[in-house]
Amino acid sequence: EAQVTQNPRYLITVTGKKLTVTCSQNMNHEYMSWYRQDPGLGLRQIYYSMNVEVTDKGDVPEGYKVSRKEKRNFPLILESPSPNQTSLYFCASSLEAAHYEQYFGPGTRLTVT
C-alpha cells in the first residue's frame, strides 16, 4: 500500500531533550516536506526537500533540523525542544516538486512540557 508513515504518533517530552520524528514513504517520491499545525494558523511548512541531499527552509524552520540521506526517509529533528514546539506535525511527499499531489502522513502529536 502506497503510504507515508510517521513515528511516533504521540510523544510527550520535556524541554531540552533531543527528539527525532521519523517519516518514510514507499512511493519513490522525490519531494518531501514537514508541516506543523496549530489552532487558527493552518498548516505551516517547516522544511522541504526537493530530492536526496537537497533541503531548504520553509516558513517556520527555527528550532528544527532535517536530513535527507536517502530518498524514502526524511526525519525531523528537534535538538532542544521547547514548549512552543508543542504542535501536530505532518510529513508529506510528492512525485516531484510541489506541482504534484501531496500525500500526507497520519500526523505526530508532540507535547513539550
Added chain:
Amino acid sequence: LAKTTQPISMDSYEGQEVNITCSHNNIATNDYITWYQQFPSQGPRFIIQGYKTKVTNEVASLFIPADRKSSTLSLPRVSLSDTAVYYCLVNDYKLSFGAGTTVTVRA
C-alpha cells in the same frame, strides 16, 4: 511565493452547492492551483488541481478565469461528511497552506 486569500468560514446545508473562492493575485506563469480537504486530526487530502479554465472530477469542480488571479472550488450537493477545512494552494516548491476555509454543512 504567491499568497492566497480565502474566506475563513462558510456554512451550508445538505444538498446545496458550496463555492469557495480563492484569490491569488501574484500567481506565476508556471504555478498550478491545488485544493486540499482536511478533517480534524488527519493530514490534508488532495481534491483537485488545475491550471486554467475548468477542471472536474468525481468530487469537485475547479473554475479558473483567464487572468488566473482567482479560482473557485465548487462542491456539488454537499453532505454532512463534507464538513472540513479546505485549503487553496498555488503550487511552488514552498507550499503555504494558510488557515483555509472551514466549511460546516448542517442537516
